[in-house]
Amino acid sequence: MVYEGDLxxxxxxxxxxxxxxxxxxxxxxxxxxxxxxxxxxxxxxxxELLKNSKLPPVDRPRVTEAIARYDVWIxxxxxxxxxxxxxxxxxTRLLNEYKSFVExxxxxxxxxxxxxxxxxxxxxxxxxxxxxxxxxxxxxILPELQAVDCHAGPxxxxxxxxxxxxxxxxxxxxxxxxxxxxxDFTLSKRAxxxxxxxxxxxxxxxxxxSVWLAYLAAEVKTNLxxxxxxxxxxxxxxxKVALPGARYYVICEFLDMTPISTAGTxxxxxxxxxxxxxPSNKRKxxxxxxxxxxxxxxxESFIGSNPIRSDVMLRFVEHLxxxxxxxxxxxDDAVQRGFF
Numbered sequence: 163m164v165y166e167g168d169l170x171x172x173x174x175x176x177x178x179x180x181x182x183x184x185x186x187x188x189x190x191x192x193x194x195x196x197x198x199x200x201x202x203x204x205x206x207x208x209x210e211l212l213k214n215s216k217l218p219p220v221d222r223p224r225v226t227e228a229i230a231r232y233d234v235w236i237x238x239x240x241x242x243x244x245x246x247x248x249x250x251x252x253x254t255r256l257l258n259e260y261k262s263f264v265e266x267x268x269x270x271x272x273x274x275x276x277x278x279x280x281x282x283x284x285x286x287x288x289x290x291x292x293x294x295x296x297x298x299x300x301x302x303i304l305p306e307l308q309a310v311d312c313h314a315g316p317x318x319x320x321x322x323x324x325x326x327x328x329x330x331x332x333x334x335x336x337x338x339x340x341x342x343x344x345x346d347f348t349l350s351k352r353a354x355x356x357x358x359x360x361x362x363x364x365x366x367x368x369x370x371x372s373v374w375l376a377y378l379a380a381e382v383k384t385n386l387x388x389x390x391x392x393x394x395x396x397x398x399x400x401x402k403v404a405l406p407g408a409r410y411y412v413i414c415e416f417l418d419m420t421p422i423s424t425a426g427t428x429x430x431x432x433x434x435x436x437x438x439x440x441p442s443n444k445r446k447x448x449x450x451x452x453x454x455x456x457x458x459x460x461x462e463s464f465i466g467s468n469p470i471r472s473d474v475m476l477r478f479v480e481h482l483x484x485x486x487x488x489x490x491x492x493x494d495d496a497v498q499r500g501f502f
Contacts, residue, residue: 188313188350188374195297196240201315204293205232207285214284218274228268235260245302250479254472257294262465264290270461273451287384288346291413291435292316295347295380298479306486312351312377318342319376321400323355334359338369343397347413348376349485376401378409378485380478385439386414386432391422398428409485413478415470416440433478436468 189198211217212225235256244252264286269277281287299314301307319342326337338357353375358368379401381394391412398410412432416439424432448454448461 188315188317188348189296189299191299191307191310191312191314191349192301194302195300198296200296202293203316204286204289205229207289208232211284211286216276216280218272218276220274221272221277224268224272228264231260231263239297247476247479249300249303250298250476251472253294253297254470254475257290258469261290261470265465266458266462270454270458275449275451278448278451278454282384287415288382291382291415292346295382295413295478298475299349299482303479304483304486306483310486312349313374314347314349316344316346317348317350317374317376319345319348319350319379319401320353320373321404323371325357334367335369338371340371340373342373343379343401345376345379345401346382347380348374349378349482350374350376375405376408377405378411378482380411380413383412383414385416385418386412386434387418388420388422391419391432395427395429398430402428409481411478411481416468431481433474435470435474440464 189195189200208225208229212222212229217225238256239253242249242252242256269281269286272278277284277286296314299307320340321343322341324339324341326339327333327335331337336357336359338355340355351374353373355371355373356363356368358364360367379398381397383390394410394412401410402408409430410428411430414432414434415436417434417437418439421432424430448457454461
């Protein structure tokens with residue numbers, strides 16, 4: 163079955179999603195995911211793979227089949243009529259079905275080694291999770307979204323602002339610059355920053371930048387190791403200095419390190435979707451197509467016993483919900499409340 167319909171119609175400019183400035187689109191959260199024009203990072207990776215000159219000829223029809231299977235996956239998610247936790251569970255079930263197809267039928271069963279050995283470069287694995295997460299940002303799951311003005315999806319999140327002008331420079335501009343961090347998933351609002359040496363902000367002497375303020379950001383990893391964790395810790399610190407009220411999460415499929423407490427970092431929580439990564443000696447045994455064919459049942463059993471867990475997805479939804487329902491306390495009532 164291949165779904166032929168156009169799920170994602172273009173919206174009018176005045177009420178549609180906003181461009182991040184580099185071609186990425188963030189989807190407004192007050193609409194169901196199936197009605198949004200939204201980022202499709204995984205489909206993009208499949209299309210790029212099909213254009214890759216290094217892709218073995220035998221794998222080209224198999225990638226084409228994967229694109230057709232992708233369309234079915236999207237159609238099935240868009241057709242769900244469940245609500246609340248039940249919808250998260252069903253979305254996760256469909257995610258596991260599609261991901262198993264990509265991992266086993268597309269990558270593992272290839273008679274060549276290109277797809278297996280280059281899976282980190284092609285990013286077929288973690289781009290599936292990136293594409294999936296905005297489907298959790300759904301008014302059927304989080305009714306509060308209907309009253310929230312923000313966008314969901316990958317973004318270059320605002321991290322700092324600085325000025326590149328010099329004291330004796332000839333330019334009349336202050337040299338306003340914004341530093342950003344690429345994030346796989348965000349709940350963001352667009353903000354505008356203006357700077358000028360002229361207190362009246364004369365247009366000819368004024369610079370304006372638009373940035374995405376990530377009130378929630380998540381980094382997605384297939385296998386989380388210590389180096390990646392440290393990088394995420396540094397990124398979370400930068401984002402929270404820029405926006406102290408932000409929340410930052412690391413979401414990984416498999417853990418490839420000894421767990422480290424997030425208490426000493428600016429990471430709010432690290433979420434493990436599947437379990438512990440296979441040891442390196444076992445991975446080496448899967449390096450050739452012949453070995454993979456002989457050990458398919460063994461790997462299929464590993465995949466089947468380590469699916470993406472709906473309870474962890476539900477926990478992430480709880481984090482989203484707590485962010486949406488959190489309200490700033492009224493400092494004027496602090497004395498009566500006894501805390502602030």
